[in-house]
Structures are given as structure tokens and as C-alpha cells.
Amino acid sequence: MSNKKNTVSMSRALVRRETISGYLFLLPSLLFFVGFVIIPMILCIYTGFFDSTMGKDKQDVFIGLSNYAEMFRDPVFRRALLNTFIIVIVSVPTVCAFSLWVASAIYKMKSPALSFFRCVFYLPVVTGSVAVTVVWKWMYNNYYGVFNYIGTKTGILENNINWLGDQRFALWCIILILFTTSVGQPIVLYVSALGNVDPSLVEAAEVDGGTHLQVFWKIKWPQIMPTTLYILVITTINSFQCFALIQLLTSGGPNHSTDTVMYYIYYMAFKLYRYGYANAMGVVLAIFIAVLSALQFKVMKSND
16 A cells, blocks of 8 residues: 555656756747747737827826727728728638649649749748839839739730829739739648558548548648638738838838728837827737637638
8 A cells, every 4th residue: 555655656756857847848839939928918908098109209108998998089090990901802712722722733743843832832932022012112113123024015004003103903913922822831831741641541532532632621621720710810810910011111101001900000000109099009919810710710610
């Protein structure tokens, strides 16, 4: 009996030591997470109730929900919110569909060809955003850009177009760049997911006379559903947080036609020093992202 008690106590002590060791290994990451994520989030929510300039011009003044009320009366914010939703609604489905189509076409290729295509599509992801933006800015140039050159030489365009300076085209130009820089990771993920589909199920469905579409929809699609959900969520978050392209290419212009919520937050906080108002917009943006991500989880799980 005593031996059994000693064994139990030794097991508990071992579990305790392993637990303490695990938390000690996690401690640096936990400190970083708390210091640079949790505390800033709390301060962001708190400051959103103040007319705060962080001591730039005056002391912070508690104003309750006035920042939130002003936000939805602000025509620039409403335009930025609309632009953000347009970017999300257009880019998320197209990125997912295109990535799945490309992955379906290349995942059975031999290793050298597969590695080549993965590298080609993933290259814009690992390339610096400034370098990518400089290339696209040259392509969109209204005097010597590639698009105007090809368009005028082929007769598609009568005259050069100021792509980034025209309200009709500026936002769609941003969406095109966002699309090209967003498909790399989903393609790699889909290639891996399709490669892990149980081949015996696919062969059985083909033997039973299933078409390629039926095999994909009934066999492959359910097995890559977790990957699809992950891609939907990260693509949605990235689209909501579109900022660098706007900052480097248009600065929200022309006439706020490319403003996004993220850029407007930056403009209010670091140009006008209205940190309270900017933080309130950040809270609203976080709520939109959380709600939309939860809806995606719910819809995808119901189809599982």
C-alpha cells in the first residue's frame, strides 16, 4: 500500500515539475503576448472613451461614447468602411477560388515542376511590400506604365489612363495588387491539403463512375474543408487590414476613393493626433473582423 502511495506521489511530483517547466518555456512568449497584445488592446478600448491626444495638445478628457457617435456621422469613415468591405467581398472569394483552381491543377505534378510553381506564386508574399509597390507603381504609371503602353499599342485604350489618380479605377487597382500578393500562401496550403486526400476514396469513387466534379465535391472538398476555413479567415483579416498598399500608392486618394479603415485610423492617430478617435475606430474594426470570422466558422461548420 505504501509503495502505491509513493508511486502516486512521485507521479504527481513529476507532472508538477513538467507543468512548471512547460510554463517556464512559455514565459518569454507569454510576456511578449501580454506586453504587446493584451495590454495595448485594453489601452485601445480604454482610450476610445476619451478625447485623447496623448498629451500632444491637451489633457485627455472623458467623453464616453462620443467618439463612436462621431464615427458613424463621419462621411470619410463611412466611405473608408465601404471601401474596406468592397475589398473584402471582392478579394476573399476570388483569392480562395483562384488558389484552389491553381492548386488543383499543379498538386499532381512532379516535384521540380511543383516546386517551381509554388515558388512563382509564393514569391510576392516573401518580397518586401515596398519593392512590390514600387514595381506596381511603375506598371500603373500614366505616362510610361506597362498597362498604358500595352493598352494604347493594342488599341484597347484610346489615351493613357491615370490608374491611381482616377476614382473609377484606383480602388480596383489596389484590389488587383492585393490579390496577387495574397494567393501565394493559400496555393501552398491547398497543394498540401489536396496531397493529403485519401487516394483510396478517390479511386473508389472513380471506379464507381464518378465524374471529376463529383469526386472533387463529394470526396476532396470535405477533406480540405479545415484548410479552406483557415484560408478564409486569414484572407479576410488581411483584407480588412489593408494599409501598406494604400499608404505607399495613393494615401487614400483621390478624394478618399481608396481610404480604408486601417489607413484612416493611421491618418487620425499619426497625422491629426486624435488617438481616442482612432482607437475607437480600431475597436469597431476588431468587432467587424471577429463577427465576420465567427460567421465564416459557423457557415463552414454547418456545411461540414
